[in-house]
Amino acid sequence: MIRERYFEVGGQRTRFLEAGNGWPVLLIHAFPLNADMWRPQLERVPDGWRFIAPDLRGFGPNPRQDPPAALTLDDYARDLGLLLDELHIDDLVIGGLSMGGYVTFALFRQSPERFTGMLLADTRSQADTAEGRAARAKMRDLLAEHGPSAIADQMLPKLLSARSRAERPALVRETRRMIESNPAAAIDGALGAMMERPDSTGDLAHIPCPALVIVGEHDEVTPQADAERMRGEIPRSLLTVIPGAGHLSNLERPDEFSRALHDFLVAHM
Ligand code: MLT
DSSP states (O other): OOEEEEEEETTEEEEEEEEESSEEEEEEOOTTOOGGGGHHHHTTOOTTEEEEEEOOTTOSSSOOSOOOOSOOHHHHHHHHHHHHHHTTOOSEEEEEETHHHHHHHHHHHHOGGGEEEEEEESOOSSOOOHHHHHHHHHHHHHHHHHOHHHHHHHHHHHHSOHHHHHHOHHHHHHHHHHHHHSOHHHHHHHHHHHHTOOOOGGGGGGOOSOEEEEEETTOSSSOHHHHHHHHHHSTTEEEEEETTOOSOHHHHSHHHHHHHHHHHHHHHO
């Protein structure tokens, strides 16, 4: 059963979802989604584990927060540190998908001692290129003019594989619903945070814990080459490619994604 709970960060009420009991795993969501994207994994928590999926600041379906001011990925990471402190969790497996991976790197730089394991799904260690930053600036303009549904129009073809888009209308609808349920201010804050993020490639060789790298076979946002680079640099890492999936591999192939995560937890933790 998935439990919905709340925590306070900077006086703001922020949601997190959790399921299971036992050793904790923190799952950080992608852009421009929210904690709901982890529901397929929260519905499949292995015995002896507890999965925790927070909304990043400002995200989520019923936020009562003020719009976030200029944010960095370090701010998101600090928020998650506060959540872990509130839950009295000292160390755990921490990971995320795409932007969730960028936040994972920020949290690792802030508190490496928290990590007993790391999950890096459909993400990359590199910073944005100049071209990437320019595209994000344009996306901010689009958002300001037309709101989250225009972001959904632009992002859906990148997030889901062509096959998922053609054959899984319910998944397309649900992904769009998640994007549109987020306030424009949260989406804008994340765009600003991602475009200013540092390059994390130099940190990879210093990650001491076991790390699972996952990538969808057809991921066009953070392709297999990015995953292979992380696998090559992180000393105790392994790579799983999810056949048939695009960028949102955990939503497109939930059984395969969850199996890879469970196998990793059982074998390496
Ligand atoms: C995500 O899925 O979090 C984003 O596509 C990542 C990005 O835009 O770099």
